[in-house]
Amino acid sequence: MKKLNLKFIKEGLKLTVINLALLFVFLELGSLGFYFIRNQQFFYTRExxxxxxxxxxxxxxxxxxxxxxxxxxxxxxxxxxxxxxDFRPGFKYNNYGFITPYDYPFVKTSDNQLIVGVFGGSVASNYSIYEVNNKVLEQIFRQIPEYKDKEIILLSFAIGGYKQPQQLLILNYMLARGQKFDLIINIDGFNEVALSNLNNQRQLDxxxxxxxxxxxxxxxxxxxxxxxxxxxxxxxxxxxxxxxxxxxxxxxxxxxxxxxxxxxxxxxxxxxxxxxxxxxxxxxxxxxxxxxxxxxxxxxQDSVLPDAVFFEQVADYWAKTSILMHQVATANNIPYFHFFQPNQYWKTNRKFSEAEKKIALSEASPYEKGVKIGYPLLLERIDDLKANNVNIFNAVSIFDDVAEPVYGDNCCHYNAKGDEVFSNYIGRSIVETLTGKPLEENTKK
Structure with missing residues (x-):
């Protein structure tokens, strides 16, 4: 009887071990498939x-x-x-609290370096991180003979939530502290209307x-x-x-x-x-x-202002602060480039897939109202900015012909594909403005 019970126990243990081994194999195979679908590479030989x-x-x-x-x-x-x-390799929150590899003021270590300052909110901050990692601007600059050997040092002065006049104040402060710039990029528009709308609701200027x-x-x-x-x-x-x-x-x-x-x-x-x-x-x-x-x-404020009054004031102020940034940059012989950022709540010809809609759009968004009311008013000011010699670029439609998802959340941020498209647009716009020719003409030479 004991031998029989022992035999049953051994068989049970053997069956359990076999089942556990099979479970592990199936789990590992399923996980390999899961990893390959997500990352398009085999887990064990992954980079x-x-x-x-x-x-x-x-x-x-x-x-x-x-x-x-x-x-x-x-x-x-x-x-x-x-x-x-910071969890991103090579980055830190520096001595001024900005996400960047460098402390400020940054001093050139070579005459071959071009210092590019980036101002704005979280979209500008994400652009800076993507640029440092992928060097899109530097690669586009290298297609132009006079810039082909330049090393771009990109300095971020952007933090999530920043809106004018924070960009203007920081630019003046950093110039006063001795920071040198060869080029300035300002990326904004969304925070100015979406977050300022929250100011109005709370009766803050x-x-x-x-x-x-x-x-x-x-x-x-x-x-x-x-x-x-x-x-x-x-x-x-x-x-x-x-x-x-x-x-x-x-x-x-x-x-x-x-x-x-x-x-x-x-x-x-x-x-x-x-x-x-x-x-x-x-x-x-x-x-x-x-x-x-x-x-x-x-x-x-004594009360919440009517939308018609409030957003007109915001639009006028946005235009004024950008003109002032341009004037400050010009007075210091620094080219200034202003990019009006795309956002999913401003309707263009972009067609969202059902999968991207779930990521990018929310009926409960606290920002949608500010974008829908504020964006057209900001867009109306673009001609005024151009009349004041501001290099401003309307980027709201740059994702229209991109089939893949480009938004990373239901606020305003882009995924890796969106960052790639946006970075290329910025780089090409700057180079074409500096050279006065379409980039295709330059690359033929």
Missing amino acids: KSEDYRDLGINLEGVRVGGESIVERLHPFFGFVQKPGP FAMPSPAHIEPLTGLANNSLSNKALRTLLEIKDNKEQLGDSIESLQDCKLASCYAVKSVYVQTLVKNYRENLQRFERYRNKPLDQNQESVIFFYS
């Missing part, structure tokens, strides 16, 4: 990269690390990000920084955050610590099944992180009014 984009996970807007709020109040710029490391970015910081400074908001900040801190550890372990996976399971876990952490940010937005206290004690001063 390993430290670039977070190659993980197949959208980490835009996520700063991996322990702190819950990484922005800091700045006495001149409104807010910046705290200097420290439109020229004040974005309330979505500044109010959490002023709440901390005033010690006026609710207990729920503070608890949410701690959850965000925990999210980011877990994300940092998980991304590091994900890159060390030796098996496709390990990679598949951990990538799903990382995506869950990113989702929780973003949900906590939204929860924090709901929980934080309303800004203090002028009759309450606060260590932060804002210019306020």
Whole structure:
């Protein structure tokens, strides 16, 4: 009887081991297929990269690390990000709080270098990161004989949430601090209408920084955050610590099944992180009014202005600040190029696939109204800018003929394909303006 029971146990263990082995094989095969579909390469022979984009996970807007709020109040710029490391290889939050490989002021180490300053919000910041990694502008410049040997040093002065007059103020400040530029790029338009609309709703002057970015910081400074908001900040801190550890372990996976399971876990952490940010937005206290004690001063409005009045003021101010940036650059012999950014909520001839619609469009978007009302008014000012000799380029339709998805979220940001198209448009526009000829003519020589 004992021998029979022992035989059954051995057979059961054998069957269990076989089933587990088969389960592992099927899981590994499925994971290999999952990885190949996503990355178009075989997992075991993949080219390993430290670039977070190659993980197949959208980490835009996520700063991996322990702190819950990484922005800091700045006495001149409104807010910046705290200097420290970044998860993108070669990048850091530098001594001024900008995402870049360099500290500022940057001084040329060779006469062959061209210093290009980029100003704007998160789209401009993402453009800078893409440019540093892919050198699109430098490659296009090399097609022109007088620029073929130049090394472009791209310096970012852009942070998510920036809108005029922050670009204008930062340009003047950095020039006063001795930063030299050979060329300046300003990318804006979206934040000026979408985020300024939030200013109006909160009865803040439109020229004040974005309330979505500044109010959490002023709440901390005033010690006026609710207990729920503070608890949410701690959850965000925990999210980011877990994300940092998980991304590091994900890159060390030796098996496709390990990679598949951990990538799903990382995506869950990113989702929780973003949900906590939204929860924090709901929980934080309303800004203090002028009759309450606060260590932060804002210019306020007596009431919410009618859309027709408000957006006209925003459009006039946007045009004025860009003209001033051009004048400052011209006075310092620096070519200035202004790009009006494309956005999914401004209707062009682009046809969205059903898959891209799910990523790019949201009926609950807090930005759609500002774009639909504000964009046509900004576009009307483009002729005024050109009349003032501003090199301004209307990029709203550059994605119309691109079949692949180009948007990375339902706000305003682009995926890798969108960044590629946008970067090429910027590079070609600059070179054609500098040379006075279409790029095709130049490349024939």
